[in-house]
Amino acid sequence: xxxxxxxxxxxxxxxxxxxxxxxxxxxxxxxxxxxxxxxxxxxxxxxxxxxxxxxxxxxxxxxxxxxxxxxxxxxxxxxxxxxxxxxxxxxxxxxxxxxxxxxxxxxxxxxx
Amino acid sequence: xxxxxxxxxxxxxxxxxxxxxxxxxxxxxxxxxxxxxxxxxxxxxxxxxxxxxxxxxxxxxxxxxxxxxxxxxxxxxxxxxxxxxxxxxxxxxxxxxxxxxxxxxxxxxxxxxxxxxxxxxxxxxxxxxxxxxxxxxxxxxxxxxxxxxxxxxxxxxxxxxxxxxxxxxxxxxxxxxxxxxxxxxxxxxxxxxxxxxxxxxxxxxxxxxxxxxxxxxxxxxxxxxxxxxxxxxxxxxxxxxxxxxxxxxxxxxxxxxxxxxxxxxxxxxxxxxxxxxxxxxxxxxxxxxxxxxxxxxxxxxxxxxxxxxxxxxxxxxxxxxxxxxxxxxxxxxxxxxxxxxxxxxxxxxxxxxxxxxxxxxxxxxxxxxxxxxxxxxxxxxxxxxxxxxxxxxxxxxxxxxxxxxxxxxxxxxxxxxxxxxxxxxxxxxxxxxxxxxxxxxxxxxxxxxxxxxxxxxxxxxxxxxxxxxxxxxxxxxxxxxxxxxxxxxxxxxxxxxxxxxxxxxxxxxxxxxxxxxx
Numbered sequence: 001x002x003x004x005x006x007x008x009x010x011x012x013x014x015x016x017x018x019x020x021x022x023x024x025x026x027x028x029x030x031x032x033x034x035x036x037x038x039x040x041x042x043x044x045x046x047x048x049x050x051x052x053x054x055x056x057x058x059x060x061x062x063x064x065x066x067x068x069x070x071x072x073x074x075x076x077x078x079x080x081x082x083x084x085x086x087x088x089x090x091x092x093x094x095x096x097x098x099x100x101x102x103x104x105x106x107x108x109x110x111x112x
Numbered sequence: 113x114x115x116x117x118x119x120x121x122x123x124x125x126x127x128x129x130x131x132x133x134x135x136x137x138x139x140x141x142x143x144x145x146x147x148x149x150x151x152x153x154x155x156x157x158x159x160x161x162x163x164x165x166x167x168x169x170x171x172x173x174x175x176x177x178x179x180x181x182x183x184x185x186x187x188x189x190x191x192x193x194x195x196x197x198x199x200x201x202x203x204x205x206x207x208x209x210x211x212x213x214x215x216x217x218x219x220x221x222x223x224x225x226x227x228x229x230x231x232x233x234x235x236x237x238x239x240x241x242x243x244x245x246x247x248x249x250x251x252x253x254x255x256x257x258x259x260x261x262x263x264x265x266x267x268x269x270x271x272x273x274x275x276x277x278x279x280x281x282x283x284x285x286x287x288x289x290x291x292x293x294x295x296x297x298x299x300x301x302x303x304x305x306x307x308x309x310x311x312x313x314x315x316x317x318x319x320x321x322x323x324x325x326x327x328x329x330x331x332x333x334x335x336x337x338x339x340x341x342x343x344x345x346x347x348x349x350x351x352x353x354x355x356x357x358x359x360x361x362x363x364x365x366x367x368x369x370x371x372x373x374x375x376x377x378x379x380x381x382x383x384x385x386x387x388x389x390x391x392x393x394x395x396x397x398x399x400x401x402x403x404x405x406x407x408x409x410x411x412x413x414x415x416x417x418x419x420x421x422x423x424x425x426x427x428x429x430x431x432x433x434x435x436x437x438x439x440x441x442x443x444x445x446x447x448x449x450x451x452x453x454x455x456x457x458x459x460x461x462x463x464x465x466x467x468x469x470x471x472x473x474x475x476x477x478x479x480x481x482x483x484x485x486x487x488x489x490x491x492x493x494x495x496x497x498x499x500x501x502x503x504x505x506x507x508x509x510x511x512x513x514x515x516x517x518x519x520x521x522x523x524x525x526x527x528x529x530x531x532x533x534x535x536x537x538x539x540x541x542x543x544x545x546x547x548x549x550x551x552x553x554x555x556x557x558x559x560x561x562x563x564x565x566x567x568x569x570x571x572x573x574x575x576x577x578x579x580x581x582x583x584x585x586x587x588x589x590x591x592x593x594x595x596x597x598x599x600x601x602x603x604x605x606x607x608x609x610x611x612x613x614x615x616x617x618x619x620x621x622x623x624x625x626x627x628x629x630x
Contacts, residue, residue: 017295024288030280037287044294051302061301064249068294071256075287078263082270084279089273098277 016034016043030086030093034090041072114184116167119160119201120244121186123237126156127230134226139313147393149226150216157209160236164201167193169603179609180602181310183246190246192310195602196610199446200243200370202599207362207457208236210578214461215573217468221453227269232359233259239367248297248307248375253292255371259286259335262364264490265356266348269475278347280628285344293375294329300378310610311378321379328375329389336367338393338427339400347418353462355474357412361419366449369426371469376434377610387435388530390427395534397424398541407547412476414548415459419502421545422452428538429519433604434611436526442604444518445598451503451511458582459500465575466493469568478557488555489568494556496579502512503586507548508541511589516542518593 016039023036048075052061083093090097151493167182171193171419174180181194212232217227238261242254261284267279297307303320304313315321334341345365349357376386401421408414429445430439465475469490470482487494503510516539523535571579 013295019540024284033284035282037291040288040291044291044298047295047298048301052304057301057305060249060307064301067249067253071260072261073255075256075283078260078284079287082267082276082283085267085270085276086280089271089276095280098280106597 006054008051009046009053013050014041015045016040018047026097030083030095031080033095034076036081037079038072038076041068041075045069045072114182114186115341116182117184117186117191118144118538119167119193120164120191120237120241122159123233127234127237130233131158131226131230133148134229139250146225146229147216148370150212153229154209156203156233157212161209161348164205164530164584166199168198171198171249173193179606181606184244190250191241191244192246193244194609195604195606196370196374197240197243197606199450199599200367201240201604203366203450203453204236204239204363207359207453208232210581211355211358211362211461212580213574214358214464215353217474217572224268227623228265228353228355231261231264231268232355235265235359235364239363242367243370243374245308245309245374248300248492249377250267250522251309251371251374252294255332255335256290256576258364258367259290262356262360264351265359267349268353268356272351274347274351275353278344278351280282281344282348285334285341286431289331289341291331291332292327293371295384296324296331296375297457299324304378306378309374309377311429312380312421313378314381317382319457319554320444322382322385325376325379325382325386328372328379329386329393332368332372332375333393336365336372337368337397337423339396339420339424342400342420345420346413346416349419349460350410350412350477354460354467358457358460361415361460362453365419366426366453369423369430373430373607374610380611383514383611384435387431387433391435391534392430392431393529394424394426394428394431395537397421397427398538399424400450401546402541405545408483408548409480411480412460413477414552415456415463415504418454418545418548419456421541422448422504424454425516425519425538426452427602430532430607432523432526432531432535434529434530436531437608438522438526439604439608440518441522441526442602442607444515444522444561444599446600446603446607447593450516450596450600451515451586454585454589455500455503455512455580457585458496458579460573461502461578461582462493462496462500465579466497467573469493469571471569473521480618483555490571492571492576492578492579496583498556499552499586501549501552503590505546509587509590511586511593511627514593516588518591526540622630 008035020036020040021048027033048064050059087093130152132147133152134145170182171180181192184191207518237257238258245251245254263283266282269275299320301307337345398421401417405414405417426445426449429441433442463478466486467478468474503512506512506516520535520539523531
């Protein structure tokens, strides 16, 4: 029975990781991309918790999980702040509007 | 609390204070406010240098141990300071100090300069903490903290679309990388039950731990720009403020490499696997960086791609070190890392200085045609840029030549045909790199364009001091390469020792680190 619990946990880790990576590859809206990052982050937290319960290091795993949640939240906050700024700068949240290379005319960049 | 812990506590604790000091409503003029933060940040860095000297002395006193390391406990936090930690600390402190002096001119005119200074310290503190972490999870936490703090340095000019785009790319790619590394840590925890970095895991060849190591290479590889994962790097180097570019090329990017080596150390039983992976990625980085650099029309982006190829050299050398346990290779790789930091910091700061002297914003990209006639308008900037680029190309007697030569020698001496062949391939790629380095130098001394009526500014002393110091190091390490061994010998000993290569440790020279200061 306990083995089944581990298997379910590991399956959930892979499921969340798959959803997150799929979203990261297919979505083009910055907020949705940040959501995908959060889902991958949750997969990592779950992986830590499952690993801790498999190896019996539950205390370490719990403190790790709490720290990862804090770090993940920081990333989300900063990512959403960048999204606000992106909406202001580009008028859109579409990642395809990101400049892919050095295309801005140097004259405009350096003010003449 | 052991005084050595101040090396990390001092920058992290003072960073918010420096931000607040810059916002004190004492003085109505903004110019005076950023000067307060700037001076305070320099004072903090001076204090960190003093702690660094003390740590080096304490570590030298332990030189009888096979792998000397200071263990410091701060509450629940365990720190382990060895040669590689001090190497990283020296790198961070050196690049941060010079960039901060330089940035006193670069970002001073802009609102929020105090944020920039505070974040330089926070990034440096987190990076030193990362190099001193005693277990895998602490390593990850410091790494993540450093990523968030360095993101602020990239996004500092968030009102410019190109810089904002660079910050978004940096955030998304690096977060995925660090989460993959965290999955690897979970695998180690689940299958070994121990996260200590000085542990030697017996079942290092098991599928779970092999997967964990591969995740470490991928995850931390995003930060040090392994080739398929490098796409954030050129944008950050091109559009971030010039001081950020210098910090990234000098310290932050290679921190991924240091984190990767640290995380792989407990899995040292499979060192040959990691070594062969690093060798492969190294060769890929060298050739891809060189080929992509050939097409560039803008200097900062060219230097970004050249960074990718130089990181390939470091990966190659460290791969040889892990694959064949050749002690000279680790030393050569770390020496090249050190030299690359000095050369790239010099190159980027000189670009800032050159643009400033041409009367432009120092934080903008530098298209090639603005290089024309820099030799006439600012001889110091032109000389510094020339020597930095010739050194990057690997021409004697400059620093870049010596370390590339040492990497080559170590690869050839390793006795492994695969490592030897890849080293030869890397050496031939150096010739390819001349094709993009030399035109830049020629442009520098070309005739100035006819319409050169732009106002020319002399470089202020705050810009000259870092340039002259870095220029001195490029020449010094080229002429007296053994001087760098004071730092690289203990670091490579710690590295080899971490991977269980104690039997082939190079002999440590007594109080070598201590002599660096006295």
